[in-house]
Amino acid sequence: MKNVRVRFAPSPTGPLHIGGVRTALYNYLFARKNNGTMILRIEDTDQARFVEGAEKYIVESLAWCGIEFDESVTVGGPHAPYRQSERKELYKQYSDQLIASGNAYYAFDTPEELEQKRKEAEAEKKIFTYNAESRKYLCNSLTMSKQDVDKYLNEDVPHVVRFLIPEKTEVLMYDIIRGKVVVQTESLDDKVLFKSDGMPTYHLANIVDDHLMEISHVIRGEEWLPSLPLHILLYQAFGWEAPEFAHLPLLLKPDGNGKLSKRDGDRLGFPVFPIDWIDPVSGEKYTGYRESGYYPDAFVNMLALLGWNPGTEQEIFSMDELIQVFSLDRVGKSGSKFDPEKTKWFNHQYLIKQSNEAVANDFNVILKEKSIEIKTEKMVKIVSLVKERVPFVKDLWNETYFFFEAPQSYDEQVVKKRWNENSAQQMTDLATKLSAIEAFETVTIDQTLKEWIEQNQFGMGAIMNALRLLLVGAAKGPHLGDIMEIIGKEETIDRINSGINKL
Numbered sequence: 001m002k003n004v005r006v007r008f009a010p011s012p013t014g015p016l017h018i019g020g021v022r023t024a025l026y027n028y029l030f031a032r033k034n035n036g037t038m039i040l041r042i043e044d045t046d047q048a049r050f051v052e053g054a055e056k057y058i059v060e061s062l063a064w065c066g067i068e069f070d071e072s073v074t075v076g077g078p079h080a081p082y083r084q085s086e087r088k089e090l091y092k093q094y095s096d097q098l099i100a101s102g103n104a105y106y107a108f109d110t111p112e113e114l115e116q117k118r119k120e121a122e123a124e125k126k127i128f129t130y131n132a133e134s135r136k137y138l139c140n141s142l143t144m145s146k147q148d149v150d151k152y153l154n155e156d157v158p159h160v161v162r163f164l165i166p167e168k169t170e171v172l173m174y175d176i177i178r179g180k181v182v183v184q185t186e187s188l189d190d191k192v193l194f195k196s197d198g199m200p201t202y203h204l205a206n207i208v209d210d211h212l213m214e215i216s217h218v219i220r221g222e223e224w225l226p227s228l229p230l231h232i233l234l235y236q237a238f239g240w241e242a243p244e245f246a247h248l249p250l251l252l253k254p255d256g257n258g259k260l261s262k263r264d265g266d267r268l269g270f271p272v273f274p275i276d277w278i279d280p281v282s283g284e285k286y287t288g289y290r291e292s293g294y295y296p297d298a299f300v301n302m303l304a305l306l307g308w309n310p311g312t313e314q315e316i317f318s319m320d321e322l323i324q325v326f327s328l329d330r331v332g333k334s335g336s337k338f339d340p341e342k343t344k345w346f347n348h349q350y351l352i353k354q355s356n357e358a359v360a361n362d363f364n365v366i367l368k369e370k371s372i373e374i375k376t377e378k379m380v381k382i383v384s385l386v387k388e389r390v391p392f393v394k395d396l397w398n399e400t401y402f403f404f405e406a407p408q409s410y411d412e413q414v415v416k417k418r419w420n421e422n423s424a425q426q427m428t429d430l431a432t433k434l435s436a437i438e439a440f441e442t443v444t445i446d447q448t449l450k451e452w453i454e455q456n457q458f459g460m461g462a463i464m465n466a467l468r469l470l471l472v473g474a475a476k477g478p479h480l481g482d483i484m485e486i487i488g489k490e491e492t493i494d495r496i497n498s499g500i501n502k503l
């Protein structure tokens with residue numbers, strides 16, 4: 001394969017949606033797999049859509065995911081600058097070149113005139129496009145005399161440069177994921193390449209930069225497939241070799257109906273952004289995966305499998321493993337439904353894989369906020385007992401609070417079911433029995449309990465459930481012997497006695 005150079009080329013028009021992160025990820029995996037170069041280029045030529053903070057957000061999000069760039073706005077590189085607004089001066093000559101070669105033309109139609117055309121077409125239930133037909137009667141350098149065009153240009157009459165779509169031609173394209181694609185030029189319009197504000201449009205800047213930056217493969221979202229014929233025609237017009245293209249399928253809503261949108265997240269209760277985003281204008285907040293407690297590698301693992309499959313049953317992949325096995329020919333053609341439950345499942349798998357010490361360390365942050373201090377050793381033990389039960393570290397509190405505080409109340413349902421006229425006496429006797437244990441550890445506690453229950457011919461379930469109610473306040477939690485060892489003898493006896501009093 002030729003020297004692989006790929007780029008992720010976001011426009012800083014808002015926060016990066018997870019679909020965008022997936023595009024960056026596939027570019028990254030492809031680059032690393034093929035010993036290639038990964039480039040981050042910021043496409044900010046559309047000043048009307050520029051959003052403050054979006055570029056910083058993109059950079060921070062990708063860094064959190066572990067997606068690294070060899071050339072970028074932050075690390076620089078041989079083709080710097082990597083921000084299109086800083087390359088502004090460069091594009092005009094290419095626009096001029098296309099005019100000179102007859103592949104583009106000046107158009108002087110005002111926005112009002114074009115709006116008028118649109119309205120007229122609409123009234124006839126048609127759609128106005130600036131194309132091979134309409135350009136013949138609009139105000140442009142194809143219909144005007146050379147003198148008039150020169151005069152307009154000299155007088156700086158506002159104008160744009162449009163690409164001249166060749167008439168009645170077939171554009172033949174090859175996409176790595178979709179295979180051969182053919183489009184007739186009748187269906188294309190003469191897109192603007194250069195705007196009246198002196199800025200190139202996305203199409204021109206994108207092609208020029210991909211060429212200058214020696215991009216070998218363009219891997220991007222399917223929404224850009226309709227632009228591909230124009231891009232291919234642009235490469236032909238310049239006489240440049242086009243890169244290879246791979247258009248990634250869309251990420252769909254969980255029900256499969258339509259593209260996953262930024263509103264779906266908070267509406268359906270899962271994040272669609274990698275990290276938190278606060279809209280600089282409206283102040284509206286969108287939740288991120290990072291802040292929701294996801295591990296970046298779990299997030300990346302989940303995203304990798306949304307559209308690509310390894311061809312095996314394996315689901316858990318580290319970034320290094322992904323790099324080894326990734327290939328574009330295992331990317332599917334159809335959209336992938338986003339599955340919020342599966343996403344949590346991935347985090348759960350990664351949480352289980354962490355060492356108890358690491359999870360305890362993360363959990364400690366939450367405990368500190370609650371002013372709870374506890375020995376590391378104990379924390380690690382607690383974590384080991386409940387780790388399997390939660391998808392997120394933040395959920396640990398709900399599974400462990402009774403290790404840190406005595407019950408404030410008792411679950412009424414459980415009381416009704418598990419507390420009877422004999423319970424108080426039984427629990428009092430049990431407390432006496434437990435307080436006699438010297439080495440208050442799970443094994444000895446279990447042994448004592450078992451013997452005492454057998455001697456008295458009590459039901460194991462009845463006793464254990466009542467005891468759990470007194471120690472935990474509810475019908476939940478890990479093995480009782482473990483709970484008692486961790487909270488200690490004194491606390492165990494206290495909880496039993498105060499529970500008897502309250503019930």
Ligand code: GLU
Pocket residue numbers: 009010011043202206219220221224
């Ligand atoms: N700037 C475009 C975007 O925001 C890049 C499309 C492409 O990769 O060509 O998605």
